Amino acid sequence: MGETPPTAWIMKLALIGKKIGMTQVYDGESRLVPVTVIEAGPCPVTQVKTSERDGYNALQIGYSTRKEKNLSSGEKGHLKKSKQSSLGFLKEVRLQELPEQKEGDILDVSLFADDAKVDIIGVTKGRGFQGVVKRFKTKGGPASHGSMFHRRIGSIGQCQYPGHVNKNQKMPGHMGGVRRTVQNLKVIKVDTEKNLILVRGCIPGANGDLVMVRSAKKTRNGKS
Amino acid sequence: MNAIIKEISDSQVKPEVAPFKVGDGVRVHTRVREGEKERIQLFSGIVISRKGSGIHETFTVRRISYGEGVEKVFPVHSPNVVKVEIDRESVTLRARMYYLRDRIGKSANKVKEKRLVERGAKI
Numbered sequence: 276m277g278e279t280p281p282t283a284w285i286m287k288l289a290l291i292g293k294k295i296g297m298t299q300v301y302d303g304e305s306r307l308v309p310v311t312v313i314e315a316g317p318c319p320v321t322q323v324k325t326s327e328r329d330g331y332n333a334l335q336i337g338y339s340t341r342k343e344k345n346l347s348s349g350e351k352g353h354l355k356k357s358k359q360s361s362l363g364f365l366k367e368v369r370l371q372e373l374p375e376q377k378e379g380d381i382l383d384v385s386l387f388a389d390d391a392k393v394d395i396i397g398v399t400k401g402r403g404f405q406g407v408v409k410r411f412k413t414k415g416g417p418a419s420h421g422s423m424f425h426r427r428i429g430s431i432g433q434c435q436y437p438g439h440v441n442k443n444q445k446m447p448g449h450m451g452g453v454r455r456t457v458q459n460l461k462v463i464k465v466d467t468e469k470n471l472i473l474v475r476g477c478i479p480g481a482n483g484d485l486v487m488v489r490s491a492k493k494t495r496n497g498k499s
Numbered sequence: 500m501n502a503i504i505k506e507i508s509d510s511q512v513k514p515e516v517a518p519f520k521v522g523d524g525v526r527v528h529t530r531v532r533e534g535e536k537e538r539i540q541l542f543s544g545i546v547i548s549r550k551g552s553g554i555h556e557t558f559t560v561r562r563i564s565y566g567e568g569v570e571k572v573f574p575v576h577s578p579n580v581v582k583v584e585i586d587r588e589s590v591t592l593r594a595r596m597y598y599l600r601d602r603i604g605k606s607a608n609k610v611k612e613k614r615l616v617e618r619g620a621k622i
Binding site: 301473 | 511
């Protein structure tokens with residue numbers, strides 16, 4: 276087993292952010308790259324959870340602001356402990372080792388370097404009740420020649436044996452609106468002044484949706 | 500468009516672009532990398548379309564090369580498109596000159612030149 280790099284725990288830190296939208300950018304080699312712009316952080320640490328006290332290591336971080344009158348008194352008391360003003364969203368980031376950060380520390384996009392790999396966690400766009408062709412990309416039948424079988428699901432199983440419909444049979448239903456993680460997206464550019472991260476490719480959710488930006492979990496040799 | 504997106508896109512856009520339009524005969528200078536070496540490659544022909552806006556804007560150049568029609572699409576704001584020279588200006592009635600694709604022989608390169616039109620020739 277190789278030695279774990281000293282920055283391993285930093286790699287798994289995450290930020291809360293907002294999807295701004297997509298555009299294109301020229302990279303260092305004059306190639307036009309599709310990017311998603313994410314406004315991430317600054318995220319103050321509101322609570323540090325340790326394995327001794329809480330059973331696991333984690334950082335609770337906040338993002339954005341909310342009007343004070345919209346906070347419950349419970350939330351107010353919780354934020355008072357870390358001396359934070361009214362934060363819009365709180366999320367927990369699980370960590371393997373005990374985090375170096377303390378309550379009140381602020382995490383920002385300088386966590387991520389250019390060319391690093393990140394995972395983006397978000398909620399996909401809701402698509403409502405959809406059929407199997409759109410939802411599971413099944414083929415569907417011929418459009419014409421009297422086939423009478425266009426976008427239906429077809430057979431859902433056999434007869435008396437097994438005598439029931441198999442589990443996970445693909446059927447129409449609600450599509451989208453679920454948490455999804457896109458792994459190993461390349462960071463094209465980091466703007467620490469404006470708290471922006473430009474990530475190659477697309478990410479789940481609509482513009483303006485909340486996303487988590489995490490250092491990639493499954494990178495080779497812990498390298499980004 | 501979102502203000503942040505606009506700012507990022509606009510920062511990539513070239514401050515000055517040659518004012519060529521559809522129908523013009525142009526010479527496009529592109530930077531080509533071959534291994535370690537870099538050189539300038541020329542592609543000349545007629546601009547048959549120019550579409551998109553901002554960072555996404557592209558133009559298509561068509562020419563007849565050894566009897567075969569060749570088209571190339573260039574991003575207007577690419578750093579690899581070093582220079583666009585305008586050989587001859589023209590006057591067109593179309594925004595896209597796709598009809599040139601169906602033409603063979605001499606007429607394939609025929610666009611109304613501006614200097615002739617100004618002298619009173621019919622479009």
